[in-house]
Amino acid sequence: MDKSLKSPRKDPSQNQSELFLENKETLNLNDLDSESLKSPTSDHQDVKAIWNQCLEIIRDNVNPLSFKTWFEPIVPLKIEGKQITIQVPSQFFYEWLEEHYYSLIKKTLTKVLGEGAKLVYSVVMENSSTDETKTTINLPSSPKPIPKPSYQVQIKSSYESQPFESNLNPRYTFDNFVKGDCNQLARAAALAVANNPGGTSFNPLVIYGGVGLGKTHLIQAIGNYVLANKKATRVYYVSSEKFTIDFVEAIQKDRVSDFSNFYRSIDVLIVDDIQFFAGKEKTQDNFFHTFNALHQARKQIVLSCDRPPKELKGLDDRLISRFQWGLIADIQPPDLETRIAILKKKAEDSGVELPQEVIEYIAVHITSNIRELEGCLISLLAKSSLENRKIDIELAKEVVKTIVKDTSVKVSIEEIQRIVCEHFEIPPDMLKAKTRKQEVVTARQIAMYLCKELTDSSLKTIGLHFGGRDHSTVIHACQSVEEEMKKSEKFRNLIESLRRKIEFNSK
Numbered sequence: 001m002d003k004s005l006k007s008p009r010k011d012p013s014q015n016q017s018e019l020f021l022e023n024k025e026t027l028n029l030n031d032l033d034s035e036s037l038k039s040p041t042s043d044h045q046d047v048k049a050i051w052n053q054c055l056e057i058i059r060d061n062v063n064p065l066s067f068k069t070w071f072e073p074i075v076p077l078k079i080e081g082k083q084i085t086i087q088v089p090s091q092f093f094y095e096w097l098e099e100h101y102y103s104l105i106k107k108t109l110t111k112v113l114g115e116g117a118k119l120v121y122s123v124v125m126e127n128s129s130t131d132e133t134k135t136t137i138n139l140p141s142s143p144k145p146i147p148k149p150s151y152q153v154q155i156k157s158s159y160e161s162q163p164f165e166s167n168l169n170p171r172y173t174f175d176n177f178v179k180g181d182c183n184q185l186a187r188a189a190a191l192a193v194a195n196n197p198g199g200t201s202f203n204p205l206v207i208y209g210g211v212g213l214g215k216t217h218l219i220q221a222i223g224n225y226v227l228a229n230k231k232a233t234r235v236y237y238v239s240s241e242k243f244t245i246d247f248v249e250a251i252q253k254d255r256v257s258d259f260s261n262f263y264r265s266i267d268v269l270i271v272d273d274i275q276f277f278a279g280k281e282k283t284q285d286n287f288f289h290t291f292n293a294l295h296q297a298r299k300q301i302v303l304s305c306d307r308p309p310k311e312l313k314g315l316d317d318r319l320i321s322r323f324q325w326g327l328i329a330d331i332q333p334p335d336l337e338t339r340i341a342i343l344k345k346k347a348e349d350s351g352v353e354l355p356q357e358v359i360e361y362i363a364v365h366i367t368s369n370i371r372e373l374e375g376c377l378i379s380l381l382a383k384s385s386l387e388n389r390k391i392d393i394e395l396a397k398e399v400v401k402t403i404v405k406d407t408s409v410k411v412s413i414e415e416i417q418r419i420v421c422e423h424f425e426i427p428p429d430m431l432k433a434k435t436r437k438q439e440v441v442t443a444r445q446i447a448m449y450l451c452k453e454l455t456d457s458s459l460k461t462i463g464l465h466f467g468g469r470d471h472s473t474v475i476h477a478c479q480s481v482e483e484e485m486k487k488s489e490k491f492r493n494l495i496e497s498l499r500r501k502i503e504f505n506s507k
């Protein structure tokens with residue numbers, strides 16, 4: 001039976017079972033007719049209907065992606081009086097909700113169930129002995145470590161006492177990994193794992209994402225953190241290629257059992273780029289057994305790959321199904337704000353101070369790969385030092401040109417404004433006016449984004465062409481457009497068709 005309740009964090013002295021309404025916090029509840037909401041409930045009322053009412057309110061107060069990620073997976077289990085029990089898929093999930101949505105959930109439940117509403121979380125834990133079994137645990141008022149199972153297997157081998165190289169690059173730490181919307185979940189999960197290797201429900205932790213977006217950095221940061229904070233002693237980082245090469249060599253030298261025993265003596269095994277296991281059946285088979293042994297012994301496994309595990313071709317289904325046991329988190333290309341933050345951090349780490357316009361110029365033009373961003377900064381510093389030139393926008397343009405394709409089409413800001421306004425059927429002057437009408441705001445943001453993409457103008461210059469707005473308004477506009485493009489195919493198509501039209505007209 002679930003009986004433990006989560007108390008409000010800010011006031012631990014309060015009765016743990018109560019949810020309190022703090023009037024000072026704002027919540028968009030105005031659209032909801034409170035009369036239409038159910039008053040305090042009886043035992044027999046439908047928990048689903050009540051939870052749906054809650055979801056309606058929550059949906060209005062979070063963005064669609066957050067709603068899909070954090071609220072759709074919740075299963076309402078039961079309602080007893082004013083106490084509702086909801087099931088969440090993992091301990092991490094529960095902690096995330098508490099960390100980020102505590103206030104919203106509390107207010108929503110108070111609104112729907114009335115004062116004195118109570119919430120019980122039921123956390124589903126994957127049982128490590130089998131794929132299927134799930135255990136529901138009672139959740140205490142503050143998260144407790146997940147208990148070790150009674151069937152825990154202790155691996156005893158002579159390897160446990162042998163020293164070895166972790167293969168970690170000490171340069172990759174959490175401290176120098178810049179946080180952004182693009183990596184928020186992956187970074188939070190990595191930190192959780194680093195703090196409690198093998199003790200969270202994200203085992204394995206699988207980080208996936210495109211080229212040069214920080215997967216290796218993040219998974220190695222886990223290893224470095226574990227060692228620095230003495231969370232475990234035997235941490236081993238290996239690329240899937242090296243695992244394969246070593247395995248083949250072990251076969252040739254008839255030392256497969258040594259190979260397997262070594263891997264099974266590891267506390268935190270980090271395997272990079274597992275997509276390269278594709279098609280290598282024997283290696284996969286060995287990795288499968290290593291995975292099972294470590295997982296059963298509650299040792300931490302961290303993996304990275306270039307796409308969601310389900311889309312990995314040439315990998316055994318039973319391996320892919322095991323990757324789903326823990327948490328799969330992606331890293332997306334960084335938005336403009338994160339690119340600027342990364343460049344600033346890297347410049348700071350190199351002991352140089354770059355002019356803001358140089359940082360913005362690079363961040364605006366190098367968009368999809370953090371390694372390229374880094375490479376550009378290194379080239380800039382090298383060129384400045386070798387040619388004895390000061391770092392300014394001209395030097396930045398020269399370096400960026402060597403990295404990104406030159407579009408060679410010269411486009412004017414006025415032309416972009418004209419074509420965007422023509423599409424939205426608004427006069428071009430509206431883009432410079434102060435109006436906040438939604439349609440004009442959207443047109444203005446799109447036009448600013450396209451100016452950034454298609455011209456060499458600085459953010460400051462672009463802002464000046466839009467009624468003297470400052471560069472931060474342009475950054476915000478570009479970010480909004482980039483985010484919307486990620487979410488909506490229709491929007492992406494619109495931007496692409498406007499881009500084509502502008503380029504065509506400018507030739």
Ligand SMILES: Nc1ncnc2c1ncn2[C@@H]1O[C@H](COP(=O)(O)OP(=O)(O)OP(=O)(O)O)[C@@H](O)[C@H]1O
Pocket residue numbers: 176177178179183209210211212213214215216217218273306342370371374
């Ligand atoms: N969020 C970040 N903050 C700071 N530096 C970052 C961040 N993300 C990536 N980097 C840096 O970018 C470079 C490329 O990152 P990394 O090698 O981890 O990418 P990757 O996703 O593993 O790429 P690949 O797919 O090629 O293996 C590294 O030098 C890394 O330090």
